[in-house]
Amino acid sequence: MEAATAVQRFHYSPSSWIDWRNFEGKPRGSLRYSHRTKENKRLTVIALSHLQPDKRSDLRQRSVSDKNSSALLETGDLLHSPFDEELRKAEEVKPYLNGRSMYLVGMMGSGKTTVGKIMARALGYTFFDCDTMIEEAMNGTSVAEIFEHFGESVFREKETETLKKLSLMYHQVVVSTGGGAVIRPINWKYMHKGISIWLDVPLEALAQRIAAVGTNSRPLLHDDESGGDPYTVALNGLSTIWEGRGEAYTNASARVSLESITSKHGYRNVSDLTPTEIAIEVCLRASSMLPIHACSFNFVSFDKL
Ligand SMILES: Nc1ncnc2c1ncn2[C@@H]1O[C@H](COP(=O)(O)OP(=O)(O)O)[C@@H](O)[C@H]1O
Numbered sequence: 001m002e003a004a005t006a007v008q009r010f011h012y013s014p015s016s017w018i019d020w021r022n023f024e025g026k027p028r029g030s031l032r033y034s035h036r037t038k039e040n041k042r043l044t045v046i047a048l049s050h051l052q053p054d055k056r057s058d059l060r061q062r063s064v065s066d067k068n069s070s071a072l073l074e075t076g077d078l079l080h081s082p083f084d085e086e087l088r089k090a091e092e093v094k095p096y097l098n099g100r101s102m103y104l105v106g107m108m109g110s111g112k113t114t115v116g117k118i119m120a121r122a123l124g125y126t127f128f129d130c131d132t133m134i135e136e137a138m139n140g141t142s143v144a145e146i147f148e149h150f151g152e153s154v155f156r157e158k159e160t161e162t163l164k165k166l167s168l169m170y171h172q173v174v175v176s177t178g179g180g181a182v183i184r185p186i187n188w189k190y191m192h193k194g195i196s197i198w199l200d201v202p203l204e205a206l207a208q209r210i211a212a213v214g215t216n217s218r219p220l221l222h223d224d225e226s227g228g229d230p231y232t233v234a235l236n237g238l239s240t241i242w243e244g245r246g247e248a249y250t251n252a253s254a255r256v257s258l259e260s261i262t263s264k265h266g267y268r269n270v271s272d273l274t275p276t277e278i279a280i281e282v283c284l285r286a287s288s289m290l291p292i293h294a295c296s297f298n299f300v301s302f303d304k305l
């Protein structure tokens, strides 16, 4: 076996936990950690960057508390940590997707970015965030600044251009769209080139998430002057937006309801679901919609089934 592709099994012990501060951010939703072993071999660990601080500590506890837990350390290939094992369920659907891209739609805060990064990792797809692409195309101007200085219509034009580019130039991508991408019919023409999945999350759960991180990056929630608490402000804003576009989400090829997954897992609240559990469900849902014969066509336009 060549040294460059050799995969070594590394057993965690309570004292061998890796300090997260040694990680550096990398594109494509991963973090890379390198250190030298006693034998002076360079080992690299890739871990999931989507993990929130609380989820990281979950992983840490799971890793150090189980004597048999192990992670594959590698020199250039993928890491499969104990956490990644869950993702194998999603990875298994890859052959059925036949390279089709996945477009995540849903209200702001529904987890399109968080879940999309995990899906991309599981499927070996490339992840794109539409808002980030627009910001980059506007020389780093933030979404909030684009709304403020140029108005929503300019942002929507850029959004359409970005979806067009993604749908025509790429395959095997997971795209996190902006919450409002569903309102322009032309955008559906592009998103239906792949599989579009609506992440349907109750407004109360969305308001909780948004209140926790603030509305700075979400200009459509800025206008409230009621002086209410962050949760109420977010819920009122989301309710108004939902009235205007709730129906548009039903154009998606499939809907993944977080309430349904919650009861499937026997949980009490939507907030008990991990992003990984949701990502697995989205991948399974996408592949379950594909008729067997559709799998023999590569990258054909995938209109609503
Ligand atoms: N399943 C989840 N459980 C709890 N919080 C989540 C979950 N998914 C996303 N979040 C949090 O909600 C916020 C919005 O998520 P994000 O992925 O940015 O949504 P979107 O891209 O749809 O706007 C983030 O702070 C994220 O950490």
Ligand SMILES: O=C(O)C1=C[C@@H](OP(=O)(O)O)[C@@H](O)[C@H](O)C1
Pocket (backbone or CB within 6 Å): 106, 107, 108, 109, 112, 131, 143, 177, 178, 179, 180, 181, 217, 218, 219, 220
């Ligand atoms: O709902 C919307 O109209 C918007 C949602 C935002 O994206 P997220 O859904 O990623 O927050 C962003 O595109 C912009 O603020 C407009």
